[in-house]
Amino acid sequence: MTGRYVAMRLIQAAVTVFLVATLTFLAVHLAPGDPLQVLQDSPRVAANDVAQLRRLYHLDQPVWTQYAYYVVQLAHLDLGYSFGQHRPVLDALVEALPATVELALAAICVMFGLGVGIGAYQGAHANSPLDRMFSAGALVLWAAPSFWLALLLIVVFVERLHLLPAVGAVDVGVYDSLGLFAQVLDRLRHLVLPGLTLGLIGAGYLSRYQRTAMRAALSQPFVRAARARGLTNATVLLRHALRNALLPAVAIFGVELPSLLSGAVIVEPVFGWPGMGRLAAGAIFQRDYPLVTGAAILAATVVVAGTLVADLLAHLVDPRLRTPA
């Protein structure tokens, strides 16, 4: 029965990814322009030459014909060739993916570290001045556009305080000449600002959920029982209340992956972060059809795989989700 469930979920995942690929392909092809349109706006390039290139890449064909070519290509597990990168789409994506994963992990640390910590504190000290201050701060962060927050951090930490680097994943000028530990530190320094930007906004709203959950947990009978047993306040809060109040945060964790990936599209270009978000943003502006579709397929695969793993784990852990044999 579990095997059948896994098989069904795998089929669903494959269909989802294929639908994402199809919709992305159509959306990007139906948008005005094509990868060669920029060439056509330059008087240095003869119109005949552009037309010839368009024929060469089948861009003069109807969109459905191009789609048929693309599906055949996908069936051979080939994501195509990037116009803007002059290399296979897969090469570009494989090179960019680790940087996005690194950034997403940093953002998750910030988001859950700050969100859970501050939210739990607020829940335990509800209506205190600090609670009100954190609530207002969380609201501001939640509402803040990520590019604005990014620029604010750059102006403060780079231009004014000269504390952190603004752009890139490493200090390209000296990175290769550094020792191993210095290289690790250099990477961490570069990760601070983009990680903070992507994580702080999530922390803003997670802390609000966490505050509510903590307050709810503190009103439960088991907390009163713990206090009645004479346990210290810290033990009651951390071991009993917080442990139970973490369930909403765990649920949010599963939902956060897509928003982190979409957030990366905004944050990565600002910080010159060499990840998938920056790659996809550039490809959209250039109408680099294969790269846009390839990035969407990879993002969909990551999200679908994450959800699938989470569901399967829940299926294994929670007996109520299992169908009786």
Add this chain to the structure above:
Amino acid sequence: MPRYPTARRHVVALLSLALAACGSPARPCGTACGTAIILIRGEPDALMPGVTQTTDGIAIGDLLFVKLADMGKDLNTVGDSGFEPRLATRWHFEDSVTIVFDLDARARWEDGRPVRADDVVFSFDLFRDSLFGAPQRSSLAQIASVTARDSLTAVIRFRAAYPEEFYDATYQVRILPKHALDSIPRGRLAQHPFVRHPMGNGPYRLARWRAGEAIELAADTGFFLGRPGLSHLIWRISPDPTANAAQLVAGEADVIESLVDPTVVQRVRQTPGLAAIEYRSPVYFYVGFNLRSPGTSSVSHPLLGNRDLRRALVQAVDRESIVRSALLGLGSIPPGPISPMEWIWSDRDTRSRADTAAASAALDRLGWRERGPDGIRRQHGRRLAFTLLVPAFSRLRIQVADLIQDQLKRVGVAMDVQPLEANVWIDRIQKGRFDAIFGSWSTDPTPASVLQTWTSSGIGGYNYQHYSNPVYDRLVNQAVKTHDRATAVALWHEATDTINADAPAIWVLSPATVAGVSARFTNVSFQSDQWGMTLWRWHVPRDKMIGRDSVGALPAAAPPAPRQP
């Protein structure tokens, strides 16, 4: 007693080790020192000349591949005056259509093989091959043949004599290694790994391309024209202009080739350790009027098809105040469809002063006397209104469009400003679906660019406005064929006066190109047409070196593996 004393000790030890490693001295660079970090907003598509379409790809390619000769500082395109030897040590005109180039015997490819006339023949053949699809192909149409007289002599023959033969023979084509590329099918060359990891003959070699992050070049200390002044050049990809300004001010980067925002120029000027260097701009901005009804090619535009009305609109716009307020004075007013980089540019007064009284009187004479409650002129119930398309990616154009809108409103003309996404913008103007566009052209050094953009031969191509005047066409064609510069200049001025009288556009402004550069560099100069070409002559004096200037030699990139795309 602390609960985790051992763990704490481990953490402290680890941090100490890390900090110690952080402070470890860089490997010595010997006598070849100096690193410039150059910020660029987009990642180049490729580095191979003829394939790359991006400005930065071309700029980097110019340091990897050498041309036969380079234009001098005056950017002359007539004859060979001012051109400086590069791969060719000397040249001569054998007759009116034949140029003979003697190559420098010292020139070498990265793999050590000599650069020979066969490479020149191969490169021209490649650039002219439609299968290769080089953007420069149409500029080489006048070349009849390129041959090798011997291993160090290349001969370029033209179909007919014209003043810019030498310019076309040297400006468009970079010499590529025949032995590395000859076996690759031309149609597949743009997809070969060579386009991203080329092997050149220039002052620098590609050391590493960190995708999405940086492109690093290392100096070729054996470069045949002399050792480059800086050992490393690093192009850091950083799309956001605010972040870029912050990096330059904080000393994290050394060069921004063009500070687009005038307020950033002021900040750079006020920052110790930075210099703002202005050089001639290759760009002019214009508001082009569609002389045809939107979407048609034969019906005159109901409003803007009228020459007198267009002239009144030109008169109503105060371009001097626009340059002052939008560019803080960092720009100039084009005298016609000309960029400051072109040798025919002149600062002579060409109706740049606004005359709102004359504009109002002209509109009155045209029958637009009645004014509606909104202050806009009307004629038989029809408002004097049109729409200006603006690319949404250009903050400057949106800002200036608002200023023009305000100025036109003062004389009773309504101009709606419609910002459009880049691809939508190109689509609309190519299909002629507009009243007016806020366009810009980045020109080549040759004034002949107007053949495609403003003469009748450009209609259906880049003359989006459908401007056509046989007198203008004749004058431009004469000027292009005139060998004597003084006579040519006079013809160009006459042509400019002709097009100005027809007012197919308002030549709004040409922003000054200002680079932000770390003041520790010496021998700094910029060339307007290909700014990166002079980088190999920059230098850092020892007493001004900073940490990254002393970094040891970068590893050279592995040559591209032979593989089929």
